[in-house]
Amino acid sequence: MARGILQASIQNRGLVLDPRTKLVMLFDIALFVLGSAGGGSVEPLVPILCAMPAVLMLSAKKWKGAATYLLVYLLSWLTYTQLVPLTKGAVNFILLGCSGMLSRFLPGIAMGGYLVSTTTVSEFTAVMLRLHLSEKIIIPLSVMFRFFPTVMDEAASINAAMRMRGIYMGGKNVGKMLEYRLVPLMTCCVKIGEELSAAALTRGLGGEAKRTNICKIGFHIQDYLLFVVCLIPYAVWIMGRVL
Amino acid sequence: MKNNQKLKGKDLINIGIYAAIYCVLMTCISMLGYIPIMMPMLTVIVPIILGVPMMLFYTKVKKFGMITIMATIVGIYLCVTGMGFWPILFGVVFGFLADLIAKSGSYASGKKSILSYGTFCVLLFGNYLPLYIDREGYFSTRQSFGAEYINTLGNIMQPWTAPVLIIAAFVCGMLGALLGKALLKKHFVKAGIV
Numbered sequence: 001m002a003r004g005i006l007q008a009s010i011q012n013r014g015l016v017l018d019p020r021t022k023l024v025m026l027f028d029i030a031l032f033v034l035g036s037a038g039g040g041s042v043e044p045l046v047p048i049l050c051a052m053p054a055v056l057m058l059s060a061k062k063w064k065g066a067a068t069y070l071l072v073y074l075l076s077w078l079t080y081t082q083l084v085p086l087t088k089g090a091v092n093f094i095l096l097g098c099s100g101m102l103s104r105f106l107p108g109i110a111m112g113g114y115l116v117s118t119t120t121v122s123e124f125t126a127v128m129l130r131l132h133l134s135e136k137i138i139i140p141l142s143v144m145f146r147f148f149p150t151v152m153d154e155a156a157s158i159n160a161a162m163r164m165r166g167i168y169m170g171g172k173n174v175g176k177m178l179e180y181r182l183v184p185l186m187t188c189c190v191k192i193g194e195e196l197s198a199a200a201l202t203r204g205l206g207g208e209a210k211r212t213n214i215c216k217i218g219f220h221i222q223d224y225l226l227f228v229v230c231l232i233p234y235a236v237w238i239m240g241r242v243l
Numbered sequence: 244m245k246n247n248q249k250l251k252g253k254d255l256i257n258i259g260i261y262a263a264i265y266c267v268l269m270t271c272i273s274m275l276g277y278i279p280i281m282m283p284m285l286t287v288i289v290p291i292i293l294g295v296p297m298m299l300f301y302t303k304v305k306k307f308g309m310i311t312i313m314a315t316i317v318g319i320y321l322c323v324t325g326m327g328f329w330p331i332l333f334g335v336v337f338g339f340l341a342d343l344i345a346k347s348g349s350y351a352s353g354k355k356s357i358l359s360y361g362t363f364c365v366l367l368f369g370n371y372l373p374l375y376i377d378r379e380g381y382f383s384t385r386q387s388f389g390a391e392y393i394n395t396l397g398n399i400m401q402p403w404t405a406p407v408l409i410i411a412a413f414v415c416g417m418l419g420a421l422l423g424k425a426l427l428k429k430h431f432v433k434a435g436i437v
Contacts, residue, residue: 030323096392101274108324136250136308140316143259144266151267182295183430186264190299193260197253205252 015059019127021223022115025052026108028230033107041240042233049233050103053110059222060118069110076102121146126215139205143196147189154188155181250308258309261300262316268293269317270324283399286371286412290364294419295426297363301356302427307346310359314338314366326370333369337362357420364416368409375405 029049032042050073057066080099087095121142128138158181162168167180204211272289275281281288304310318334341363348355373381382393 026323034324136255136312137315139252139255140259140262140312141319143256144263144316147260147263148267151263155267178292179426182268182292183426186296186299187431187434189260189264193257196260197256200256201252205256207252 014061015222018217018219018223019119019123021226024230026111026115029107029111032233034104042236045233050107053107053114056114073106116148122213123215123217126213126217150192151189155185158184250306254306254309257303258313261296262313264296265293265317266320282396283408286367286408287415289367290412290416291419291422294423297360298420298423298427305350307342310342310345311338314363327373329372330369333366337366357417360420361413361416364412365409367412371408374400375402
């Protein structure tokens with residue numbers, strides 16, 4: 001596979017949003033869906049926020065991602081609202097756990113996936129510079145941003161390899177899980193990281209001169225529209241407080 | 244190495260790499276938090292397991308500020324994943340303290356780095372703070388997990404557990420550091436990574 005699913009490609013990516021809009025959206029979902037801020041008055045708006053990752057993924061031509069997200073989310077939501085009240089005892093507890101947690105975490109995960117998979121590292125850096133953050137925070141954050149897909153990829157490969165040797169939950173060698181997974185993961189990541197930092201240094205990262213960036217970022221009509229969507233929950237929240 | 248105390252690109256890239264590893268592992272482990280009894284146990288498990296990557300990170304730390312930035316980034320990550328604003332504040336404060344401790348051992352002393360990582364782990368308590376200062380508010384946002392979950396969690400998280408959690412995070416951080424050191428010796432030194 002030439003390209004990981006989480007890595008951003010510049011060609012053929014449909015509607016382009018400013019990374020700041022995506023960040024605001026992610027924060028909104030973290031706050032209102034994951035954190036349930038605002039309580040009862042915001043609750044009716046939560047489904048709209050949950051639908052946003054799917055809409056955004058569709059706009060970015062990520063058909064598969066959008067379909068998977070919608071399917072899993074709807075399933076867990078239906079379980080949560082329809083099936084859970086019918087059950088009792090331990091089944092209820094487990095079902096409630098799975099569906100309640102899924103429907104709470106999925107939107108955030110999907111939005112994070114969308115953010116990482118549609119933003120290139122250069123764009124991300126450009127936005128952070130535009131926000132006047134210190135380089136000491138920007139460089140680690142953008143490296144981290146670039147590195148998440150790599151870590152997941154490596155972890156998945158190591159997972160597969162260790163499964164073959166019977167080192168998994170419920171397998172023969174559960175006790176070795178920690179050591180046999182962490183150590184290879186770290187070794188891989190350190191090696192990749194060294195190469196990455198060599199590559200970045202040759203491109204002048206960490207030099208004395210001010211870096212330039214050719215990414216065109218800026219707000220367009222779609223960004224303003226999304227900002228309005230993001231602001232509605234806040235407005236409702238404050239209205240609920242005042243009235 | 245030149246005796247230059249300014250943070251260079253390479254140091255910052257290192258922070259990013261280790262922060263990514265840290266955050267991915269932390270997220271995987273924290274999924275256990277749904278089981279009520281595991282919720283306070285996270286302050287035990289997370290520091291111990293993450294001691295391994297952090298001890299490797301400590302071998303790369305040679306300058307003041309790296310641990311502070313690391314802790315701040317972990318705090319920002321926790322905030323974005325829905326833990327509120329406290330983790331950022333805790334990250335800055337305890338990252339800075341951890342940095343001071345490691346600096347007093349000039350970033351080479353084994354004992355100081357163990358102590359420093361213990362301090363670093365206290366930042367995890369930032370996640371729990373809303374549970375103690377705004378109990379009603381916190382549980383009202385967790386209604387979707389069901390009454391059973393709330394009751395169990397409420398019984399576990401009595402106010403007196405707050406100092407226990409802090410101490411647990413600190414002690415387990417040190418245990419995790421010891422584990423990390425042992426693994427480091429066993430694998431990474433041999434492989435020439437450290």
